[in-house]
Amino acid sequence: MRSMVPDYLADALADVEPDTSGALADYIPELAAADPGRLGAAFATVDGEVYGAGDVDVELTIQSISKPFAYALALADRGFDAVLAKVGVEPSGEAFNEISLEPATGRPRNPMINAGAITTHALAGVAGLGPAGRVERVLDGLSAFAGRRLRVDEGVCASELEHAHRNLAIGHLLRSHGVLTEDPDAVVEGYTRQCSVLVTTRDLALMAATLANRGVNPRTGERVVPEPVVRQVLSVMATCGMYDAAGDWATQVGIPAKSGVAGGLIGALPGQIGIATFSPRLDQHGNSVRGVSLFGRFSADMGLHVMEVPPPALGVVRAHTVVGSGAEAVRVVQLQGGLGFAALERVVREVAATDMPETTVALDLSTVYSVDDVARRMLLEVVRRLTLDGHDVHLVDPEVLVPAPDPGDGGRVTVVGSVDDVLAARRHRAAESGAVR
Ligand code: GLU
Numbered sequence: 055m056r057s058m059v060p061d062y063l064a065d066a067l068a069d070v071e072p073d074t075s076g077a078l079a080d081y082i083p084e085l086a087a088a089d090p091g092r093l094g095a096a097f098a099t100v101d102g103e104v105y106g107a108g109d110v111d112v113e114l115t116i117q118s119i120s121k122p123f124a125y126a127l128a129l130a131d132r133g134f135d136a137v138l139a140k141v142g143v144e145p146s147g148e149a150f151n152e153i154s155l156e157p158a159t160g161r162p163r164n165p166m167i168n169a170g171a172i173t174t175h176a177l178a179g180v181a182g183l184g185p186a187g188r189v190e191r192v193l194d195g196l197s198a199f200a201g202r203r204l205r206v207d208e209g210v211c212a213s214e215l216e217h218a219h220r221n222l223a224i225g226h227l228l229r230s231h232g233v234l235t236e237d238p239d240a241v242v243e244g245y246t247r248q249c250s251v252l253v254t255t256r257d258l259a260l261m262a263a264t265l266a267n268r269g270v271n272p273r274t275g276e277r278v279v280p281e282p283v284v285r286q287v288l289s290v291m292a293t294c295g296m297y298d299a300a301g302d303w304a305t306q307v308g309i310p311a312k313s314g315v316a317g318g319l320i321g322a323l324p325g326q327i328g329i330a331t332f333s334p335r336l337d338q339h340g341n342s343v344r345g346v347s348l349f350g351r352f353s354a355d356m357g358l359h360v361m362e363v364p365p366p367a368l369g370v371v372r373a374h375t376v377v378g379s380g381a382e383a384v385r386v387v388q389l390q391g392g393l394g395f396a397a398l399e400r401v402v403r404e405v406a407a408t409d410m411p412e413t414t415v416a417l418d419l420s421t422v423y424s425v426d427d428v429a430r431r432m433l434l435e436v437v438r439r440l441t442l443d444g445h446d447v448h449l450v451d452p453e454v455l456v457p458a459p460d461p462g463d464g465g466r467v468t469v470v471g472s473v474d475d476v477l478a479a480r481r482h483r484a485a486e487s488g489a490v491r
Contacts, residue, residue, distance in 0.1 A: 066272065090399075092114075095330070097259060100327065100328075108332075110256045114255075116250075118312060119258060119319075126279045149340065154170075171245060172242060175188065193206070211249075266328050293313075308358070316333055318335050321349055370390060370401060387415070414480050415445045416470075418450040423453075441461065449469045449470070
C-alpha cells in the first residue's frame, strides 16, 4: 500500500495554489526578488518520518522562524532567570518590528518581536562570547535542530543589513536602557545573520518536530535543548508567535507556530508532529497567506488544535472481574489506554467503591500503553492502601510501564507478566496452605 499522507499534502497544496493574494516582503530587496509562486508543505513525525509535497527542497531564509530556536538556545545556555530578566513573555499584540519595550524597564515584551529577538541573540552562548562566537553558537544550534549543517545566505544578509535602520534603532534603544550591554550594531548584525540562515521546508518541519519531540531531534537522536526549555518556547510561540494575529491563530488553528517574512511558517504539535509550509506572499501581519490557509486546513482536517478535547478517560477500566472461586478467587481490574490523572481518578473511585472479599487483587496493565508520573504515583498508592486493607496485590505489567514499583510505607506488590501467573501463584499458595483439596 502507498501512504495517503503525501497525497493529502499534494491535494492541500492544489487547493491553495490559485490564491495569489498578498505581497512579497519588500523591505529587504533580496526577498522582494524571490519567486512568489513557490509552494511547499512538509510534516515530520516525532519518530523522524518526513512527508513533503511541492517545493520542499527549495532553500529560503529562515528569518523570524529563527527566533523561537535562538530563544531556546539562550534559555539553555544562560538559564531562565538570566533570560527572563532581559526579555518578557507577554504578547505585545503588535507587529514584528514594533518597538514594544516595557515602559519602566525597557525590557522587550517577548522574544518573538524584533526587540526581544535581538536581545535573545545577544544571550545565546556562554557569557562573554564575542559576536562571531555567538553567530557560530546560533548556527550550530539551528543546525542541531534541523539535523544537518546549515549556512548563511550572504546575499540576503548583506541586503538586509543595508536597510536595517529600524533594527539598528531598536538595538540602540535597547543599549540605552541597558538591556544590551555591548555594541548594538554588532548584535544587530549577528541577529541579521541568524535571520539569513538558509533552510528548506523539510528542515523547518524537522526543526519543529524537534520541539514537538521534547527537544530531541527525531532523526539524529541528539538532545538539542532540555525539556523545560521546550515547554517555555512552545508556550511563547502559542501566545506570541503570530504577532498581531496571535489571537486569531490561537482560536482558528491552535498550533504553537512561528512565521518568517521569507514565507516560511512552522507549527509544532507537542508529541505529534512538526509542520512547515513555504509560500512567500504575505498578509498584512507579515504571515504567509497560503501558509496560514494550509495550517487552518491541516488543523481542521486532522483535529490538530491543541485545545481539541481528548477522549474522556471513562473507558479506563476495561474489565472488572473475579476469576476463580473460593480461596482461589482473584479480583482482576483490567485497565486500558494512556493513564494520567483523570484516568487514575476513575480507577481509584471504582476500587474505593467496590467491596472486595477476595484476598488477591490483580491490577492488569497489559492493555495500557502509557503511565504518566502522577498516574504511577496514584497507582502505587492504590497498591499501598489495598495492602493495608489486607489484600495481596499483583501488578500485571508485561511491558514494564511501572519499573521497580515501590508502594512505600506498608505497601507490597508482586509484579507478574500475565493474569495467568497470578492465578497459578494463587493456586500454588492455596494448595500449599491446604486451604483447598
Ligand atoms: N530579519 C527580519 C527582520 O528582523 C525578520 C522579520 C520576520 O521574519 O518577521 O526584520
